[in-house]
Amino acid sequence: MRVNTAEQPRTDGFRRYVALGDSQTEGLGDGDDVGGLRGWADRLAEHLAAVNPSLQYANLAVRGRVAGQVLAEQLGPALDLRPDLASVVAGVNDLLRPRFDADRTVRELEEMFAALTAAGAHVVTLTVPDIGRIAPVARPVRHRVFALNARIRVAAARHGVTVADTAVHAVATDPRLWSADRLHASPLGHERIAAAAAYALRLPGSDDTWARPLPPQELPGRGQAAAAELRWAAGFLGPWLLRRLYGRSSGDGRTAKRPRLMPLDAGPGSPEETGLRTGV
Numbered sequence: 001m002r003v004n005t006a007e008q009p010r011t012d013g014f015r016r017y018v019a020l021g022d023s024q025t026e027g028l029g030d031g032d033d034v035g036g037l038r039g040w041a042d043r044l045a046e047h048l049a050a051v052n053p054s055l056q057y058a059n060l061a062v063r064g065r066v067a068g069q070v071l072a073e074q075l076g077p078a079l080d081l082r083p084d085l086a087s088v089v090a091g092v093n094d095l096l097r098p099r100f101d102a103d104r105t106v107r108e109l110e111e112m113f114a115a116l117t118a119a120g121a122h123v124v125t126l127t128v129p130d131i132g133r134i135a136p137v138a139r140p141v142r143h144r145v146f147a148l149n150a151r152i153r154v155a156a157a158r159h160g161v162t163v164a165d166t167a168v169h170a171v172a173t174d175p176r177l178w179s180a181d182r183l184h185a186s187p188l189g190h191e192r193i194a195a196a197a198a199y200a201l202r203l204p205g206s207d208d209t210w211a212r213p214l215p216p217q218e219l220p221g222r223g224q225a226a227a228a229e230l231r232w233a234a235g236f237l238g239p240w241l242l243r244r245l246y247g248r249s250s251g252d253g254r255t256a257k258r259p260r261l262m263p264l265d266a267g268p269g270s271p272e273e274t275g276l277r278t279g280v
Contacts, residue, residue, distance in 0.1 A: 013052030018083035023063035029184030043194030056261035106151035127167035
């Protein structure tokens with residue numbers, strides 16, 4: 001496991017964790033909008049609460065956001081919450097855009113790294129797995145993934161940000177860690193990402209078993225694979241391209257699922273959250 005050790009995080013328990021990001025941090029692929037989304041950040045909060053049961057947790061992430069939108073919309077509210085731990089994960093939506101600029105994207109990420117660390121928060125981030133191995137249609141943008149990851153590592157080192165470098169492990173591209181849309185982690189994938197972040201943060205009880213490969217599985221035949229590609233293109237790629245064509249985002253009209261710090265067991269709609277939203 002490769003970890004940025006420029007500044008070792010606290011292991012005596014974080015009290016206020018705030019997650020910033022896009023759909024991956026919101027939890028897409030792990031639950032649904034009816035029953036509720038869980039996701040790696042919620043799962044990391046569970047690791048944190050095992051160390052400090054009084055943990056307060058907020059998740060400001062909104063699907064579809066590019067790094068600049070996360071910076072503009074989420075950094076200010078995050079700073080207002082005065083976290084002692086923050087996760088900043090964004091950039092995948094940027095690299096899928098036609099005019100991707102790795103330097104600009106990482107400048108926006110680094111601005112968040114700098115502001116949060118200057119305010120006293122420890123920051124953790126992730127690298128991006130090789131999406132060309134997850135979705136063959138994405139192979140032409142693999143070089144963007146490598147460029148983004150290289151810059152994230154450098155920017156993180158400048159600010160003592162912990163990097164859970166999931167991208168360097170082969171298991172990160174195992175199809176079983178990804179949902180049917182191939183853009184969001186599956187429940188198992190979110191579980192592994194959370195475990196990677198917990199290990200990178202050196203949380204008590206964490207280890208590197210998350211990086212171990214899954215048991216071998218039988219590969220689909222050529223015909224089955226081709227049929228799966230067609231189903232994926234019709235069910236996911238087509239709608240995604242249409243949104244891009246019309247300038248729409250999956251996050252249009254959406255807000256953060258946990259905009260306030262709350263105890264981990266106080267989910268959206270709970271008395272604690274209702275009181276915070278209404279001022280009661």
